[in-house]
Amino acid sequence: MTRQIVVGVDGSAPACAAVRWAAADAGRRGLGLRLVHVCESWPHSEGIEYCAALEAAADRARARAAGIEVTTDLRTGNVVEELIGQSALADSLVLGRRGLGGFAGMLLGSVSNAVAGHAVGPVVVVRGPQEVEHGRVVVGYDGSEPAWAAMEYAVEQARSRRAELHVVTAWQVPVFSPYAIGYSNLVEEIVQEEPRAARALAEPWRTGNPDLVVTDEQPCDHPATALVRAAKTADLVVVGSRGLGGFASAVLGSVSHAVLHHADCPVAVVHPAARKET
Structure with a gap:
């Protein structure tokens, strides 16, 4: 069927x-x-x-x-x-x-x-009819199970559109107590390591889909803010229903909910069990 x-x-x-x-x-x-x-x-x-x-x-x-x-x-x-x-x-x-x-x-x-x-x-x-096509599918990715499902859907969408796949992995500096001793060195380590770890998440998808142009960014920002910003030059934004790590708050009603409310382009919310056998 x-x-x-x-x-x-x-x-x-x-x-x-x-x-x-x-x-x-x-x-x-x-x-x-x-x-x-x-x-x-x-x-x-x-x-x-x-x-x-x-x-x-x-x-x-x-x-x-x-x-x-x-x-x-x-x-x-x-x-x-x-x-x-x-x-x-x-x-x-x-x-x-x-x-x-x-x-x-x-x-x-x-x-x-x-x-x-x-x-x-x-x-x-x-949201409404799109007047401009950007040739770009944006996906929020943090390596969690829902993000994998979102990525699979985003790959399929990018391939069918012959569009660029843009992977956004946002991260945030933890809030430390002002009384913590030596936290400045720890912050510096985080600022250096987090972008590297975030960038590494996209690499398997780049090598596994050589027919696609895969770009990525690792902004130090709230995930919803980063995705809404990326949506301004996207034909579709894809998010998982929940997340971990950089998307620690991504239950529907936080990151996914914010992107649904504020993105300028269509938004796809994908659940972990969503990808069915065809």
Whole structure:
């Protein structure tokens, strides 16, 4: 069966942007596309309207990427639960940053945030249409299990786009007590060693993917700040759902949550068990 990208559709402008993004991604990667609209309740009189909205979205998707297989699915139930369930069999789940209609609660921090935190596979949140393509995929990487999953997804995205893969590994100087003796020497050691250790994390991915241009940076900064800054010249930012080391606070609601809120480009949140056998 063809792997499918699932898109949450509700007729809002961000959802339309999500459909366009997902259609282009499906076309690049040879995947099917399934458009899903979830209603908390389904008044019979509105069924035709919902179906028409789905078909209009399907037409936009086919126009965006000719030749892809597009299907539609009109469902009733709890929006978050339905979308999380849909993610279990999907290659990825794509949502608009905000929504209306059947996704009345789709403000980032409610539906999008809940789905990004609990979905089985990668969740891509699209802010709006991108006017400029940079040819660059950014990934936050610290060597943790979620970061590995994020890196695998980022590699696939960069390869399908023929784009540069830019690896960001942020680090921070620990806070020492002002009464600590000799801490200045320790700080100096950290400042010298941390960038070297961070740089080494990207090397296996560079050598393991000789067909890709892999660049990296090791800023002394908060991970969220570094990734949001990198997003200004990226087509996609990929983060793990949680992290270690440089991403010590990267539970959804801290680093991932901050990047979802503030990045200028689409953001993919990837969970450790997200990469399925194909």
